Amino acid sequence: MRHFDVIILGAGASGLMCAAQLREKSSLKVALIEGNMKPALKLKASGGGKCNLTNVEVNASHFLGKESLVSHALGVFSKEALLRYFHNGGLRPVIRKERYYFCPKSSDEVISILLEKSRGSEMLMGHNIVSVEGNSPFIVTTDKAKFSASHVVVATGGASYKALGASDIGLKIAQEYGHSIIPFAPALVGLTLQPKEFWMKELSGVSVKARIMVAGKILDEDLLFAHKGISGPVVLSASLYWHRGEISINFCPDLDLKSLENEKKLLSTGLPLPKRFSKAFLEAIGLEDKPCNRLNVDERSKLSLIQNYKMAPSGTFGLTKAEVCRGGLACEELEPHTMQSTKVKGLYFIGETVDVTGELGGYNFQWAFSSAVVCATSVVNNNSIK
Template sequence: MNNGIIIIGGGASALMLASLLPKNSATIIERNAQPGAKILISGGGKCNITNEVMGSGYYVGESSFIQESLDLFDQKALLKWLENRKLRPVLRKESQYFCPQSAKELLDLFLKESKKQKILLNEKVTEVHKRGDFFRVKTDKRTLSAKYVVVASGGLSFPKLGASPIGYEIAEHFGHSIVKTAPALVGFTVQKEQFFFKELSGATTDVAIKVNDRVCKGSLLFAHKGISGPAVLDTSLYWEKGKIEVDFLPNFSWESIQKSKKQLSSLLPLPKRVTKAFLVQLNLDDKQGVKTTAGELLLLQTLNHYSFAPAGTFGYSKAEVTKGGINTDEVDAGTMMSKKTEGLYFTGEVLDVTGRLGGYNFQWAFSSAYACATGMKPYL
């Protein structure tokens, strides 16, 4: 079977690309029974499509590479493209755009738009080679031939939704280097000293977390296995190993605490059981604020810079994304074509580009697909 363009993977990036390419020019190969599985479960079922505040600063990766692609198709262009197809994302949580009702609206739009291409489902790509001007794409069912191949197979996160290392294997076969991958936008497991966190499972509080030279603000959720929640997920993007510092009381003023007759567990703006657990850790009684000594106040103030080293992360099975990936130095930012092999392209999460929480990863999947479609135009 001879195809013009083969797109490996049928996720967000592939579906956008298939929608942008001319009719009957591409074949998507997707190992799942349905394309776009992650779209459906994303953003709590409503898909956080993009963010009003956009820029390479919200990504980990090579910033000029990322910015060049974002500039080709930014959040405004994406929103316009969606609106032209009758999907008007709604603004929530200050700057994040979600589907109005459910993520299915976005998937349905893509399924309609990409109908003009062939989609092979339940078919797993196993190898890609190049002979002369043509690629040979081997699947578990057949071998296909194509003039152009786009690797849009995503990262390693959520293997139950189809994730596989095939993108990295293909890239390496064609001489590309891979920036070390790790689970990201994921919770942390804790070491012995913080095992008491697990007993606080379900409690949430607003925090500011310092990680290297970054500060991630938002909610922290005490979880069964450690800590999670938006601030922690963002922190995981910048963390490799070593300590993080959590400010559990980021906006609290200590001035009046020693004047108050209230108990400490009522005075501190944390869930009561969280304060009580920290008091135990600090060897302090839950006494009236007025009765706390200067030394005890200093101890309490360590909650503004509670420093500890996570044991690790919850892993790929729980991570929203994979950081690291195909080295972007070896890919053209304006077209997503490999600088090593003509006709080979990479889009989406498989590249070493990872966004923060807030719609940045879908925006990247779509912007890189747009760059790829534009880059292919002269050949089609």
């Protein structure tokens, strides 16, 4: 059986960054085990093929998960450090919508930098990981072979987009070692509608700039009406915080409703929204499309729903459409300064397998990369390496 100092399970975003860091900082014998024949398929598909790798504003408030764990990782490998790292590899990200850092050409730019920097690690592709057993050494079993390792880094990601190789093996391994897990659930995903809101389905393809309030969070971005329900960046981020119950949508966050009181135009024209939306909305709330300056007190109060429309989604578009999964290994069971299991020395969890999930906007790659850097640094510093 072949032995490695470190076996990284999964050659996705966090696994590749971990391998790259280990190569840079040590001469440890490292292997990456990956089910697909090519590495980082999710990274390749991300951001519409241009990978949104981080955000202008990065701090723990944009993540669901244990604050101290997230803050520490972001402190060790910040947005600035991430940008510097890829800049040194030749990447010149572009900022979109004043917030999001994207690759100028394609996600392949990020992948080639990571592959170049992790060169020297052994890439065991097309190996489906079946189990990890024991410790010192760990025995990793795939559908093709068995390997042993002094350290195992679980970087197998979340369970969404199975077509790209995703699985919940990371959580199974965690449970085998007695860890608590929060089951994976779809996040950064569209929300489906109760019959009361089916009028929105008629608006498929229409997009508005909206503000959503959910579980104490206020999120601003575009909302897109889709055939299945509501989607678009603001809804995807809201889905991270929505479990069940009501959300409130402000379809006109920049409008002062008082400014309409002297407006002679019809509501559907006076409201700064796509006319198709305004008409459907007025019909849904039972308000006649009349001149804005002719509304009585009751009608004005009804119109105010446009800035506080409460609705309870019926569910999500599901795991096949979710960009990430909420849930993962319980944060409390990882040492925040190392990403090492509190139960098993030498066993590490990084990226989406951990119960940390970011909003839409590059936060999930930031987490994948930051947690990988913390882990690799700790593996290198760990005196017990033989």
